[in-house]
Amino acid sequence: MVLIEYPELEVLITRIREISGFDFSGYARPSLLRRASRYLSGNRMNLGELLLHIEPGGRVVYDLIQELTVNYSEMFRDPDFFVKVRNDVFTYLESYPAIRMWVAGCATGEEAFSMAILLEEAGVLDRSLIYATDLSNKVLTSAREGVFTLSNIRTYSENYLLAAGKNSLSDYYHVAYNKAVIAPELRRNIIFSLHDLTGDGVFNEFQFISCRNVMIYFTLELRQKVFRLLYDSLSMLGFLCLGKRETLRYSGIEDHFKIIDSSLNIYQKIK
């Protein structure tokens, strides 16, 4: 395993910014260091060799940015979270004539599809819109296609059952050429679009925002800025959901929320 040090990581961040304009300076260093080390190990090169290879418009810098930003997700990740949302949050959301949800940092769409299934099973998908955003066009393209490997689907099916799914996950996809394709009906009310949480602003008002395991990639300072954006994008009494090990602490907005579930990190905006 190639191990790089923090000062070297800063050199890499600067170089990527010079070459591509993509700025990692607001990203949490420990995770970035891990990914950069893995990238180097996987490509059997050291940092010096990588720096020689990255050039403007080149393939390497593009690959590297993808590798350093990509999020791994699952459908119904943390099934107990979905049970809680189904039982305690949906009763509230159902009272709205139109439901607007935002899945921020949606990667390849797993969370958005899970939410669509929840809405479908609550009988409200038709009057809901899910905005699923990410900063990477590549993952969004993949999300729009809604294609998953069958081995991933096995994990998702287990999660779905644990999340008290009402049907079978196979009701929501069909299999073609050894891949699972998410049903078009489910994708109908999802809008996948480009949005950079760290630079772009408010684009709508939502009653529900899921931003799970995204904030862990940002530095403390950038995190506060992104939290502010999420706060500003939520309607009063709207819900904010974070990952299991994340917290509203150190966010600067903790006083504006009521805790709905502390272990699952579900919060409601109260002021």
Added chain:
Amino acid sequence: MKTADDEPLSLVLIGGSSGSFSIFEEILKLLTRPLSFALVFILHRGKSSSSSLPELFKTKTRVYMKEPYHLDPIRTNSIYFAFPDYHLLIGPDRRFYYDVSEKDFFSRPSIDATFMSAAVSGIPVKAAMLFSGSSADGASGMKALAQKGYPTYVQNPDFAESPRMPREAIQQSDQHKVLNENNLYQEITNILY
């Protein structure tokens, strides 16, 4: 005013997988006095294991135990456990960081992830130990720590329930000290206190 960040902090890192659970329990029982370091345990567990280790181990020691949250400061005289399905990283700013990127050797948490992040964190590592397990996880992390000059200890594979993990570590680096079965817990006590 003196803040927590001014206090000296050192780390003891302990990793293990199958066959290590009871060793972890025994080590906790050794911790009867305040610790001059922060102890970080990385135990491979299934992502669905919902039981919290501090809850499970609460009768073993009176030292403060926690499954930390993202950005929690690392404090001395505390015991921390990695949370299932996340990598637990140690930051140079003495905080914990989480990462949900790909698994190492089919494991999240990965021992390598935590150990390697500790190796470059700048926080002194008083000791790192690796016990029984059936994958190669931990070997790279142990090697990185040893290369930094930190003391590293590996369970003798001949006595490990699953010898693969300690064996792989020894194969990748000859700098580790081998812990033998006959005086295992006495040696660990000597290392910790």
